[in-house]
Amino acid sequence: MEASAYRNHVAILEEELVCALGCTEPIAVALAAALARAALRERPEHLEVACSGNIIKNVKSVTVPNSGGMRGIEAAATLGALGGDPTASLEVLQAVRPEDVERTKDLLEDPGYCIVELAEGVPNLYVRVSAAAGGHTAVACIEERHTNVTELSYDGRPTVAAGITATAAGAPGTDANADSADRGAITLASIWEFAHEFRLGDVDALISHQIGMNQAISSEGLSGRWGANIGSTLLKSRPNDISTKARAAAAAGSDARMSGCPLPVMICCGSGNQGITCSQPVLEYAHDLWADHETLVRAVVLSDLTAVHVKYFIGELSAFCGAVSAGCGAGGGICYLRGGSFAQFEATIVNTLANVGGIVCDGAKPSCAAKICAAVDAAILGCDMALADDNFLAGDGLVGKNAEETIRSMGYVGRVGMHPTDVEILNIMIGKTDLTGA
Numbered sequence: 001m002e003a004s005a006y007r008n009h010v011a012i013l014e015e016e017l018v019c020a021l022g023c024t025e026p027i028a029v030a031l032a033a034a035l036a037r038a039a040l041r042e043r044p045e046h047l048e049v050a051c052s053g054n055i056i057k058n059v060k061s062v063t064v065p066n067s068g069g070m071r072g073i074e075a076a077a078t079l080g081a082l083g084g085d086p087t088a089s090l091e092v093l094q095a096v097r098p099e100d101v102e103r104t105k106d107l108l109e110d111p112g113y114c115i116v117e118l119a120e121g122v123p124n125l126y127v128r129v130s131a132a133a134g135g136h137t138a139v140a141c142i143e144e145r146h147t148n149v150t151e152l153s154y155d156g157r158p159t160v161a162a163g164i165t166a167t168a169a170g171a172p173g174t175d176a177n178a179d180s181a182d183r184g185a186i187t188l189a190s191i192w193e194f195a196h197e198f199r200l201g202d203v204d205a206l207i208s209h210q211i212g213m214n215q216a217i218s219s220e221g222l223s224g225r226w227g228a229n230i231g232s233t234l235l236k237s238r239p240n241d242i243s244t245k246a247r248a249a250a251a252a253g254s255d256a257r258m259s260g261c262p263l264p265v266m267i268c269c270g271s272g273n274q275g276i277t278c279s280q281p282v283l284e285y286a287h288d289l290w291a292d293h294e295t296l297v298r299a300v301v302l303s304d305l306t307a308v309h310v311k312y313f314i315g316e317l318s319a320f321c322g323a324v325s326a327g328c329g330a331g332g333g334i335c336y337l338r339g340g341s342f343a344q345f346e347a348t349i350v351n352t353l354a355n356v357g358g359i360v361c362d363g364a365k366p367s368c369a370a371k372i373c374a375a376v377d378a379a380i381l382g383c384d385m386a387l388a389d390d391n392f393l394a395g396d397g398l399v400g401k402n403a404e405e406t407i408r409s410m411g412y413v414g415r416v417g418m419h420p421t422d423v424e425i426l427n428i429m430i431g432k433t434d435l436t437g438a
Helices: 003-016 024-040 053-059 073-083 098-108 188-197 200-223 230-237 242-258 272-288 293-312 322-337 342-356 368-387 403-417 419-429
Strands: 046-051 114-118 126-133 136-143 149-154
Touching (some): 003 200, 003 293, 024 046, 024 073, 024 149, 046 053, 046 073, 053 419, 073 098, 073 114, 188 293, 188 342, 200 230, 200 242, 200 272, 200 293, 230 242, 242 272, 242 322, 272 322, 272 368, 293 342, 293 403, 322 342, 322 368, 342 368, 342 403, 403 419
Parallel strands (some): 046 114
Antiparallel strands (some): 046 126, 136 149
């Protein structure tokens, strides 16, 4: 592999695998609010929050971490403004104190303190928080990616706060947040090559951190009562079956995370659920197959990069469930551990997409764990089929003449074809659709 391509694969991993506390959409809201408060230099007397439909959809039903069980955009923004640490990125709510939680609960009783509105004609991932106090107004805006700050201003003028420099509205994010890696340059072939050739020391610490951090929240999801308890329910039925253990490990992490567990995770594709799905099923198979540490790391790298590649053609936040792209990654990593060839790796991805490519995203909430279970199950089946040389063929629905064409076909459906679906899902969730005659 050429040196520039090698560096690009490493850079993608470094940009994608970052720590986050809680679901990344309410965390993006909290981060924007914390930044606006820092720019305002005093506690806000009033907040106005404008969000894209996909942010509203993903924040509506998920518990805000360290909030005492609160949900919704108002809670995330208010808590971020009162107690968030704007220097902590996606761990912005890690330092929240009990008094911040109590003050947030009090302010949520005031319907005029935090006003939320739907932003039209903006990217799928868009949060703009305006904080006002003492006759002054500060604004923080995040677009496209959860930490990409595109505006930070005080009374309409770009400002500096918490070590982050604002750029002009609509311009690319600050140097600290901008991506340098080219996700469009990678392919399944380059991912396979990189996974076999990378120097362990270049990614070992990062991947080991992902595995360890996500294992902690997965274990919490299995031992405690979180969400709908999908992970523990699975293990009760077949506790010694490796495919069940793989599904349960991923689902349990989501069980805990969607219900406000205060443990951080390592995200991938902008999502903690996807970061967990990429790593934990692969870890379970590695344990079952007695794989050594290096083999495990290579399998997780393959999983992470495959998920990024599939997700690239769908885009940030859509009606296409992200568990599917992460499931593809997990299936690829499991195929590698089981001795699959490159052709069987490709077939695993195709078989998975042909099976569960139509799962819709109706926001972040406890049922995400069940969708993760379904995606990982499809990936394991897809791998079993590939290793037996029983595969879906070109012309079977959206299956293309090769794996790359299939990924692009599914990406187009998720990005373009399912856009009207996304709108209708949001309308139903916010009560704008009359279903009495449906």
